[in-house]
Every structure is written in C-alpha cells, then in structure tokens.
Amino acid sequence: QQPVQSPQAVILREGEDAVINCSSSKALYSVHWYRQKHGEAPVFLMILLKGGEQKGHEKISASFNEKKQQSSLYLTASQLSYSGTYFCGTEMTWNQGGKLIFGQGTELSVKP
Amino acid sequence: SQTIHQWPATLVQPVGSPLSLECTVEGTSNPNLYWYRQAAGRGLQLLFYSVGIGQISSEVPQNLSASRPQDRQFILSSKKLLLSDSGFYLCAWSGRGSLARETDTQYFGPGTRLTVL
Numbered sequence: 020q021q022p023v024q025s026p027q028a029v030i031l032r033e034g035e036d037a038v039i040n041c042s043s044s045k046a047l048y049s050v051h052w053y054r055q056k057h058g059e060a061p062v063f064l065m066i067l068l069k070g071g072e073q074k075g076h077e078k079i080s081a082s083f084n085e086k087k088q089q090s091s092l093y094l095t096a097s098q099l100s101y102s103g104t105y106f107c108g109t110e111m112t113w114n115q116g117g118k119l120i121f122g123q124g125t126e127l128s129v130k131p
Numbered sequence: 132s133q134t135i136h137q138w139p140a141t142l143v144q145p146v147g148s149p150l151s152l153e154c155t156v157e158g159t160s161n162p163n164l165y166w167y168r169q170a171a172g173r174g175l176q177l178l179f180y181s182v183g184i185g186q187i188s189s190e191v192p193q194n195l196s197a198s199r200p201q202d203r204q205f206i207l208s209s210k211k212l213l214l215s216d217s218g219f220y221l222c223a224w225s226g227r228g229s230l231a232r233e234t235d236t237q238y239f240g241p242g243t244r245l246t247v248l
Binding site: 119123 | 175
C-alpha cells in the first residue's frame with residue numbers, strides 16, 4: 020500500500036521548475052507533503068483532501084487527482100533552500116487515527 | 132503553541148541491550164501520537180500509533196514495543212536491541228481533525244539517532 024513517488028531524484032538549477040508525483044494503487048482520503056533536510060525532522064508543507072483540490076504555498080503548490088489517486092507537488096522558480104528530500108504521506112480513510120503511509124521520497128538538489 | 136520533545140538526541144547501544152526512547156508533547160491535549168523509523172537514506176516507516184492512553188496499534192511486527200502511560204507521553208522500548216534497529220527514530224503528533232476536515236497535520240519531533248553496535 021506504500022505510495023510510489025517519481026522521480027526518485029532530481030537536480031535543478033536555481034530558478035528552474037520541478038514536479039514530484041505520488042501515486043497510489045488504493046483509493047485515498049488525503050495526501051500530506053513534507054520536506055526533510057539531511058539529518059533533520061520532516062517539515063510539513065501541505066495537506067490535500069479527496070475532491071481534487073489544489074493548494075499553494077508561496078512558490079510550492081500541489082494538486083490531488085482523485086480519479087487517478089495521484090498527487091503532484093509543483094516547485095516553481097526553485098531556490099537553494101528547496102533542496103532536500105520530499106515525502107508524500109497518504110491516508111486511506113479518516114477513521115484510522117490519522118495513520119500515514121509514506122512514499123520512499125524524492126531527493127531534490129538545487130544548484131546555484 | 133504546541134511543541135514536541137524527544138530524548139535522547141543520539142544514542143549508541145550494544146546489541147542485546149534494552150532501549151527506551153521518550154516523546155512528550157506540550158500545548159495540546161488528547162493528541163494522536165506516532166513512532167516512525169527511518170533507516171539511512173530511506174523513507175519513513177510507521178512503527179506504532181496511538182489515539183489515546185493505553186491504546187497502541189502496531190504496524191510492523193518486530194522486537195520493539197510502545198506505551199502511552201500519559202496523554203502526552205509516548206515511549207518506545209525494546210528488551211534486546213538488534214543491529215537492524217539502528218536508525219533515526221521520529222515521534223510525531225497530530226490533532227483529531229474536525230467535522231470540516233477529518234484529518235490533521237502531523238508534526239514531527241527532532242528525532243533520536245540510534246546506533247546499535
């Protein structure tokens with residue numbers, strides 16, 4: 020039931036854009052996105068609920084396609100601070116104590 | 132505001148020794164609590180989660196156990212550590228959501244880096 024993230028790794032130059040995908044074989048209730056710097060704890064970015072909503076956070080936004088059971092994270096005009104590993108956490112139903120199953124991560128490196 | 136604490140920050144233990152990691156949350160009541168493990172260069176593996184005192188759900192069969200003796204305290208234990216128990220252990224908490232949004236953000240603690248030799 021672990022979601023699959025793609026790509027596994029991506030290297031960008033400052034100012035370039037990137038898309039990270041998170042796909043599930045099971046129906047999803049919500050998708051949570053996190054960024055983790057090396058040696059640190061994951062930091063929350065945003066939650067998307069089923070219903071196909073799209074959310075934005077500065078130059079980082081995300082969408083949730085309920086029909087495809089896929090969420091995409093969009094990073095535009097990337098900055099050096101965007102470097103890190105991005106994880107999606109998926110929730111199958113609302114009544115399981117908020118349990119999240121995380122993807123394997125996408126390592127993003129932004130170069131000057 | 133809410134804060135989450137974990138200790139110790141780092142730990143080096145010999146194989147076969149016991150383990151106790153503690154996590155406490157401040158500034159909220161009745162949180163959901165979670166223990167994750169992250170092996171080097173790998174993803175987050177959910178180990179246990181708890182929706183209330185004494186209520187523990189185990190996700191992965193192993194030699195670890197968890198307990199929640201108080202509302203905002205979550206403890207991860209082992210009687211005998213294995214080499215494979217090495218990793219970065221993260222505790223997280225979330226609220227209970229609401230009628231409008233029946234899910235809530237998980238906030239992670241700073242983590243404990245465990246090395247078993």
